[in-house]
Amino acid sequence: MGNNDREPQLAQTANNDAFVAFERVQKSYDGETLVVKDLNLSMPKGEFLTMLGPSGSGKTTCLMMLAGFETATHGEIKLDGRQINNIPPHKRGIGMVFQNYALFPHMTVAENLSFPLEVRKIGKSDREGKVKRALDMVQMGDFGGRRPAQLSGGQQQRIALARALVFEPELVLMDEPLGALDKQLREHMQFEITNLAHELGITTVYVTHDQTEALTMSDRVAVFDDGRIQQLAPPDELYESPDNSFVAQFIGENNTLAGTVKEISDDICLVELDDGGLIDAKPVNVSQPGERTTISIRPERVEVDITKLGENAHTLDAEVLEFIYMGDVFRTRLRVAGRDDFIIKTRNSADQRRLKPGEKIKIGWLPRDCRALDAV
Amino acid sequence: MRGPPDHKEQKHTDGDKMSDTTDTGPVLAADGTPLKRSLRRAIRAQKLRALALIAPLLIFVLVTFIAPIADMLFRSVENQIVSNTLPNTVAALDDWDGTGDDLPGQDTFEALYYDMFLAAESKRHTRLGSRLNYEESGISSMFRTSGRKVDDIGEDQIDALEDIDASWEDETFWFNMMSGADDAPKASGILADQRERLAKLNQSGFDGEVGFAPSQEIADLLPRTVRAYTAFALFTAIADEDVVAEEEPWEAVKVALVEDLHSGADLSGYDGAGAEELRAAQSGLADQPAIDYKQAFIDMNEDWGNLDNWKTIKMFAPPFTAGYFLNAVDLQKTPDGVQSRPENEQIYIMLFQRTLFMSLVIMGSCILLGYPVAYLLATLPARSANLLMILVLLPFWTSLLVRTSAWKVMLQQQGVINDTLVWLGLVNDAGRLVMINNQFGTIVAMTHILLPFMILPMYSVMSTIPQTYVRAARSLGATNWTSFWRVYFPQSVPGIGAGSILVFILSIGYYITPEIVGGTTGTFISNRIAYHISSSLNWGLAAALGSILLFAVLILYWAYDKIVGIDNVKLG
Numbered sequence: 035m036g037n038n039d040r041e042p043q044l045a046q047t048a049n050n051d052a053f054v055a056f057e058r059v060q061k062s063y064d065g066e067t068l069v070v071k072d073l074n075l076s077m078p079k080g081e082f083l084t085m086l087g088p089s090g091s092g093k094t095t096c097l098m099m100l101a102g103f104e105t106a107t108h109g110e111i112k113l114d115g116r117q118i119n120n121i122p123p124h125k126r127g128i129g130m131v132f133q134n135y136a137l138f139p140h141m142t143v144a145e146n147l148s149f150p151l152e153v154r155k156i157g158k159s160d161r162e163g164k165v166k167r168a169l170d171m172v173q174m175g176d177f178g179g180r181r182p183a184q185l186s187g188g189q190q191q192r193i194a195l196a197r198a199l200v201f202e203p204e205l206v207l208m209d210e211p212l213g214a215l216d217k218q219l220r221e222h223m224q225f226e227i228t229n230l231a232h233e234l235g236i237t238t239v240y241v242t243h244d245q246t247e248a249l250t251m252s253d254r255v256a257v258f259d260d261g262r263i264q265q266l267a268p269p270d271e272l273y274e275s276p277d278n279s280f281v282a283q284f285i286g287e288n289n290t291l292a293g294t295v296k297e298i299s300d301d302i303c304l305v306e307l308d309d310g311g312l313i314d315a316k317p318v319n320v321s322q323p324g325e326r327t328t329i330s331i332r333p334e335r336v337e338v339d340i341t342k343l344g345e346n347a348h349t350l351d352a353e354v355l356e357f358i359y360m361g362d363v364f365r366t367r368l369r370v371a372g373r374d375d376f377i378i379k380t381r382n383s384a385d386q387r388r389l390k391p392g393e394k395i396k397i398g399w400l401p402r403d404c405r406a407l408d409a410v
Numbered sequence: 411m412r413g414p415p416d417h418k419e420q421k422h423t424d425g426d427k428m429s430d431t432t433d434t435g436p437v438l439a440a441d442g443t444p445l446k447r448s449l450r451r452a453i454r455a456q457k458l459r460a461l462a463l464i465a466p467l468l469i470f471v472l473v474t475f476i477a478p479i480a481d482m483l484f485r486s487v488e489n490q491i492v493s494n495t496l497p498n499t500v501a502a503l504d505d506w507d508g509t510g511d512d513l514p515g516q517d518t519f520e521a522l523y524y525d526m527f528l529a530a531e532s533k534r535h536t537r538l539g540s541r542l543n544y545e546e547s548g549i550s551s552m553f554r555t556s557g558r559k560v561d562d563i564g565e566d567q568i569d570a571l572e573d574i575d576a577s578w579e580d581e582t583f584w585f586n587m588m589s590g591a592d593d594a595p596k597a598s599g600i601l602a603d604q605r606e607r608l609a610k611l612n613q614s615g616f617d618g619e620v621g622f623a624p625s626q627e628i629a630d631l632l633p634r635t636v637r638a639y640t641a642f643a644l645f646t647a648i649a650d651e652d653v654v655a656e657e658e659p660w661e662a663v664k665v666a667l668v669e670d671l672h673s674g675a676d677l678s679g680y681d682g683a684g685a686e687e688l689r690a691a692q693s694g695l696a697d698q699p700a701i702d703y704k705q706a707f708i709d710m711n712e713d714w715g716n717l718d719n720w721k722t723i724k725m726f727a728p729p730f731t732a733g734y735f736l737n738a739v740d741l742q743k744t745p746d747g748v749q750s751r752p753e754n755e756q757i758y759i760m761l762f763q764r765t766l767f768m769s770l771v772i773m774g775s776c777i778l779l780g781y782p783v784a785y786l787l788a789t790l791p792a793r794s795a796n797l798l799m800i801l802v803l804l805p806f807w808t809s810l811l812v813r814t815s816a817w818k819v820m821l822q823q824q825g826v827i828n829d830t831l832v833w834l835g836l837v838n839d840a841g842r843l844v845m846i847n848n849q850f851g852t853i854v855a856m857t858h859i860l861l862p863f864m865i866l867p868m869y870s871v872m873s874t875i876p877q878t879y880v881r882a883a884r885s886l887g888a889t890n891w892t893s894f895w896r897v898y899f900p901q902s903v904p905g906i907g908a909g910s911i912l913v914f915i916l917s918i919g920y921y922i923t924p925e926i927v928g929g930t931t932g933t934f935i936s937n938r939i940a941y942h943i944s945s946s947l948n949w950g951l952a953a954a955l956g957s958i959l960l961f962a963v964l965i966l967y968w969a970y971d972k973i974v975g976i977d978n979v980k981l982g
Contacts, residue, residue: 138901149896197886
C-alpha cells in the first residue's frame with residue numbers, strides 16, 4: 035500500500051505540536067486478530083478530524099481508545115504531550131457525543147447539562163450560568179426543564195452536544211452523532227457542529243461512515259479500512275487524488291477499469307485496458323510497464339466532446355445504455371471496455387447534449403484526472 | 411430519585427396539546443359523523459376479537475379466582491346461621507330489649523322450643539352452638555345438651571293426651587286429621603313457608619313431593635299444630651324419605667296441639683276427621699298445668715338462665731355482623747359496645763404486625779442480595795450470563811417443600827451449619843445456635859425462596875439500560891461510583907420496585923415455609939387463617955382475616971403508587 039511509507043513520516047513531523055497523537059497503536063480483542071493495526075495519527079489543536087470508514091474498519095475502536103473505554107494493546111496515545119493510556123476516562127476531560135446521544139432519561143435537560151459540572155464540584159451559581167450559556171449556544175435555552183424523551187431527535191442531538199461542551203473540554207469526540215437524524219436535519223446539524231467547533235476552537239474527532247458528512251465537515255479526513263488509515267488528507271485532496279483504489283471507491287462516485295501499464299513516464303502513463311483499448315492516466319501506484327493497475331476516473335471528469343481533449347489524447351468507444359435526468363445534472367450509464375457500469379455526469383447547461391440509449395460515442399479524459407492505482 | 415410531580419408535569423403538557431386540537435369543535439369524518447364515533451365503530455371489531463382471545467382466561471379467572479374471593483369477602487360478614495336456625499326465637503327477641511336484668515319471656519322460650527326441636531332433628535343446633543361459641547364461650551355445650559333433651563319438654567302433657575285417647579299415638583289418625591277431606595281447601599301457604607324455613611335451616615333446596623297438604627280448616631283451628639305437623643311431614647318425606655302417613659308425629663307436634671287446645675281453640679264448629687277426639691282432648695287437658703318452657707330449658711342447662719347468653723344471641727341475630735372483623739383485630743362486640751379482647755386472647759394484631767415486618771425484612775434482604783446478581787446478569791457477556799441465569803432459575807426446578815425442608819436440615823441445632831460451627835470451634839457444643847423454628851429461620855428460608863422473584867424483574871429492567879449511559883457519565887467526569895449511583899441506579903429503580911412488590915405481596919401471604927420452619931414465633935397470619943379454615947372451622951374469622959390482608963395489600967399498593975408511581979414499575 036502506497037501510504038504505508040508515508041504515515042510514520044507524517045506522524046514524526048507533526049509530533050512536536052500534536053495535540054492528539056496515536057503512536058504505533060494496536061488493538062486486539064481476542065489476542066488473535068488485530069482490529070487496529072499500527073495506527074499513527076497526530077492532530078494539531080483546533081483541528082476537525084473525521085475518521086471515515088466502513089463498519090468494522092476500526093474507527094470506533096480508535097475513538098474508544100482515545101476516550102478511555104478501551105485500552106490499547108500496544109502503542110501510545112498522547113493528549114497534549116501527555117501519555118493517557120492508563121488514565122481512566124473520567125480524568126481525561128474529553129467531551130463525548132454518543133451515537134444515541136446517551137442523555138440520561140431520568141434527568142431534565144438542565145440536570146443533564148449540570149451533571150458534568152456537579153461531578154467537577156463547581157458551585158451552584160456558576161453551574162447555572164454555564165448550563166444556560168451552553169443551552170443558548172445550541173439555541174435550546176427554553177428547554178432546560180424538559181425530559182430528553184420529550185425532545186425530538188434533533189433537539190436531543192443539540193443537548194448531547196451542549197452537554198459534551200458545557201465543561202469546556204479541549205477535545206470533543208463524536209461517535210456517528212447524526213446517524214439517527216433524517217437527511218435534512220442531518221445537513222443542518224453538520225453545518226452547526228462545524229461552526230460551533232471552529233468558533234470555540236475545539237479539537238474534534240468525528241467518527242462517521244457517511245462520506246458526504248466527512249467531506250463537508252472536516253479539516254482532514256482519515257479513511258479507515260482493515261484497521262489501518264488508508265489515507266489522511268483534506269477533503270479535496272481525498273476526493274481528487276485518492277492514494278489507492280479503496281479510497282477512490284469509498285469516497286464519492288468512481289469509475290474503475292482494469293488494465294496493464296504499457297508505457298510510463300513521470301506524470302503520464304499509457305494503460306492498455308483488458309479489452310485492448312488504450313487510455314492515458316496519471317501514475318500513482320504504478321512504477322513500471324507491465325504492472326497490473328486499476329484506473330480510476332470521476333464521472334464528472336469524463337469528456338464526451340473529444341474535441342476538447344488534446345491532440346494525441348487516446349479515446350475509448352462507448353455505448354449509451356441509460357440516460358437519467360436528475361435536474362441539475364444528467365447521469366448517463368455507458369458500456370465501456372466490456373463493463374456496463376461506467377457512469378458519466380454532465381451538467382445540465384443550455385448547450386449540453388442529451389445522449390440517447392443505443393447511441394455509440396467516444397469518450398476520453400485529461401490524463402491528470404485519471405489515476406492509475408493499485409490493482410484490486 | 412424523581413417522584414410523581416414530574417409525571418404530572420408531563421401529563422399536563424400532553425393535555426395542553428390535546429386541547430389545542432379540540433378548540434375548533436368536534437372533528438367530523440368524511441360522511442359528517444363525528445370522527446370519534448367513526449373511530450369507535452372502526453375499532454369495535456378489533457376490540458371484540460381481542461376480547462374473544464382473552465375470554466377463556468377471563469372466564470377461568472372469574473370462576474376460579476374472583477368468585478371465591480367474593481364469596482370469602484361475603485363470608486366475613488355473613489351471619490345468617492342464627493336467623494336461619496332460630497327464626498321464631500329471633501322474631502320473639504325483637505320485643506325483648508335486653509338491657510334490663512330480666513330473661514326473655516315465656517313466649518321466647520316457647521319459640522326456642524320449636525326452633526330447637528327442628529334444629530335438633532336436622533342436627534344443625536351444634537353448628538349454631540359453635541358459631542355463637544366464638545362470641546361467648548360455653549354456648550356450644552348449652553346447645554349440644556339442649557338438642558339431646560329438647561324432646562323431653564312437655565312429657566307430662568303428652569302422656570296425659572295419649573291417656574285420653576290412644577289414637578293420638580296413631581300416625582294414620584294424625585295424617586287424616588291434618589289433611590282433612592280430599593276435596594277440602596288446602597293451606598298451601600303454610601307448606602311453602604315451612605319448606606322455605608327447612609331449606610334455610612338445612613342449607614339445601616328441600617324440594618320434592620311431600621304427599622301431604624294441610625287443610626285450611628284445621629290450619630285455622632290449630633295453627634301451631636299444623637305448622638309443626640307440616641314441618642314434620644316435610645322432614646319425614648324429604649330428609650328421611652319415609653311416608654308421612656306411616657310415621658308417628660314428633661313430640662313437638664303434640665306439644666303444639668296441647669298449646670292450641672289450651673289457648674282455647676273453638677272446636678264447636680268443627681266436624682272433620684278427629685273432631686270427637688279433639689273435643690275429648692280439650693276437655694281432658696283442661697286441668698293439666700301449662701308447659702313452663704323457661705324452667706324446662708334452664709333445667710336442661712342452667713346457662714339458659716344466663717342473661718349474657720341471651721344478649722349474645724340477640725346481638726348476633728341480624729343476618730350480617732362485624733363480629734368476625736372485630737375478632738380479627740382483637741376486639742369483641744359486647745352488650746356494652748365494642749371492647750378489646752382480654753390480654754391473653756389478643757393475637758391477631760400482633761400476627762399482622764409480624765407478617766408485615768417480616769415481609770419487609772425479607773423484601774429488603776432480597777433487594778440487597780438480588781441487586782448485585784441482577785447487575786452481573788445484565789452486564790456479563792451472554793455466555794456467562796446464561797450460566798448465571800440457570801443458577802438463578804435452578805430453585806424453580808426444585809419443589810418448594812424440598813427447598814424448605816433442606817433449610818430445616820441446614821439450620822437445625824444438629825444440622826449442617828451448627829455442626830460446621832462446632833467443628834470450627836466457633837461455638838461450643840452446648841451453645842449451638844437456634845436458627846430454626848423462629849423468625850430467623852423463616853426469614854432465611856423465605857429470602858432464599860423468593861430471591862428469583864426479585865432478581866428476574868430487576869434483571870429485565872437492567873438489561874434495557876444501555877452501557878452507553880454509564881460511559882457517557884464517565885466521559886463527563888464522573889467516577890465509577892458516581893456514574894453508578896447517579897445514572898445507573900435511578901434507571902434500575904423501576905426493576906427494584908417491581909421486584910419488591912412481587913416479593914412483598916408473595917411473602918405477606920406465604921404459608922408453607924413459615925409453617926415448616928417458623929415454629930411459634932416465625933409464623934405468619936396466613937398460618938392462622940389456614941388453622942381457622944381447616945382446624946377450628948371458623949370460616950367467618952378466616953374470611954375476615956383474609957379480607958383484612960387483602961385490603962392491607964391494596965392499601966400498600968395504593969401508597970406505593972402515590973409515593974413511587976406505579977408507572978415507574980417495569981418488568982422489562
